[in-house]
Amino acid sequence: MASPDTTRTELRNSAQGLCDAFAAQADVDTLLSHFSSTHQISAFEHGLPVLAPFLGRPFAGRSGPSSVKTYFQLLQRHLSYTDMSFTGWVVDAPALRVSVKGSAKFTWADGAGKGQSWDEQFVYLLDFDQDAKVTDYQVWADSGAAYLARRGELAQLTTIDRKGMDEPPDDQSETKTLVDA
Numbered sequence: 001m002a003s004p005d006t007t008r009t010e011l012r013n014s015a016q017g018l019c020d021a022f023a024a025q026a027d028v029d030t031l032l033s034h035f036s037s038t039h040q041i042s043a044f045e046h047g048l049p050v051l052a053p054f055l056g057r058p059f060a061g062r063s064g065p066s067s068v069k070t071y072f073q074l075l076q077r078h079l080s081y082t083d084m085s086f087t088g089w090v091v092d093a094p095a096l097r098v099s100v101k102g103s104a105k106f107t108w109a110d111g112a113g114k115g116q117s118w119d120e121q122f123v124y125l126l127d128f129d130q131d132a133k134v135t136d137y138q139v140w141a142d143s144g145a146a147y148l149a150r151r152g153e154l155a156q157l158t159t160i161d162r163k164g165m166d167e168p169p170d171d172q173s174e175t176k177t178l179v180d181a
Contacts, residue, residue, distance in 0.1 A: 007093040007096075007132075008091050008093040010132040011091050011093060011096065011097075011098050011128055011132055012089060012091050012098065013132070014034065014098075014128060014132040014133065014134070015089070015091075015098040015100060015124075015126050015128075015134075016086075016089075017034055018031070018034040018126070018134060019086045019100065019102065019124070021034060022084065023084035023085065023086070023104075025080075025081075028069055028072045028073055028076065031072050032062060032068065032069060032072070034133065034134050035062075035068065035133055035134045035135070035137075036128075036129040036131070036133040036134060036135045037133070038129060038131070038133075039129045039133075039135045040060060040061065040135070041060065041061065041062065041068050041134065041135055041136070041137075042058060042059060042060045042068065042135070042136045042137065043059040043060075043068045043071040043072075043136075043137040043138075043139075044057075044058055044059065044136075044137070044138050044139070045071075045138075045139040045140075045141065045143075046138065046139065046140050046141075046143070047141070047143030047146075048143065051143045051144070051146060051147035051150075052078065052143065052146045052147060052150055053074050053078065054071055054074040054075055054078065055143050055146070059071035068137070077109065077110065078108065078109055078110060078150070079106055079107065079108065079109055079146075080106070080107045080109050081104040081105060081106045081107065082104065082105050082107075083103075083104055083105050084102060084103070084104035085102065085103055085104070086100050086101065086102045086124075087100070087101055087102075087103075088100060088101040095127075096127060096128040096129070096130070097125065097126065097127050097128070098124075098125075098126045098128070099123060099124065099125045099126070100123070100124050100126075101121060101122070101123050102121070102122050102123070102124060103119070103120065103121045103122070104119075104120060104122075105117055105118070105119050105120075106118055106119075106120055106145075106146070106149075107149075108146070108149035108150055108154075111150065111152075112150070112151055112152035113148075113149040113150045113151055113152040113153075113154065114152075116148075116149035116152060116154045116155050117149070118142070118145040118149060118154060118158070120141060120142045120145060121142075122139055122140060122141035122142070123139070123140045123141075124137065124138070124139055125137075125138040125139075125140075126138075
């Protein structure tokens, strides 16, 4: 059995390898090469399934309509991204788990929302087998922005929001409270 320091280093390096491949927009087979071939694999991006085709659905195994491969294909079909980076690595060697915070600029790639972009921070939680290969891949991200972009409504809302940033905040000086009444 490897020492805890070696395991910690191996897990960190393995997680970094997957994240680097994802940031480089590697093909699906390259991404899958970071996953276990001896254990069942899964991917799950938290969110309501009605918001986007890759949200809130369990993807398991290497092939088939509900596979991890299909999850990554859905991401590549519906999203593009730039400036992806990862920070804040937390390695739990005894649990064979790594979590990391990422950020990127995402753009919806098809349908009514084609071309709508947003800056996002997200979190990965990765579980590993004893060979430091990913078994379970979980993502927490901004599902609301993805949904609005998909519908073609995000750009309008972010334009309105930016206009509001130019105005001074409401100090509510003319608002009566129960104490004033």
